[in-house]
Amino acid sequence: MDGNEALQQARARVIEAISQNMNLYGVTPSIGRLYCLLFFSDKPLTLDEMKEELGMSKASMSLAVRSLLDLNMVEKAWRKGVRKDLYVVKDDSFQRFFDLFMKKWRPAVSMNTKAIEKTIAELEELDENEAASDEDRERAKTDISKLQNWLVYYDWLDRLIDTFESKEILDFVPMEKKEKD
Secondary structure (H helix, E strand, O other), X not given: OOXXXXXHHHHXXXXXXXXXXXXXXXXXXXXXXXXHHHHHOOOOEEHHHHHHHHOOOHHHHHHXXXXXXXXXXXEXXXXXXXXXXXXXXXXXXXXXXXXXXHHHHHHHHHHHHHHHHHHHHHHHHHHXXXXXXXXXXXXXXXXXXXXXXXXXXXXXXHHHHXXXXXXXXXXXXXXXXXXXX
């Protein structure tokens, strides 16, 4: 096997692994292959160049690039004399993870917290309602207790998200592995 074949085989292994795990970002393996194409490219690429390399339709390629832009995984680049949009990998893996984590979890925490707080308020009204049966009031109290535990969890998760946003998480888990003494 010559050097070029070895290089292509090594890259293919990474491309396959990355593309198969792109579901973690909520996108398809073909978008993962596009990301890897840009990652391994020596220069910014146009949609036409990416389409030709991957054999995807122009519409699919455009959608894939938009998905990667939304995930903050690629960015537009500029090159003198080139009129078409060019794209390159925005290779800040840590920030990409932080952005994804915050983008996925912050809205979920907010939505769940609001629903739980509203439900607790309604259950408290039921508990205070003398027309409700003892059994219903008792179930309401049990549900309130369970839901309050969830509020503790969502408060913790919200504070964890804050540490990603402020990068304080790096004080506890640094980017570089510390040497053992």
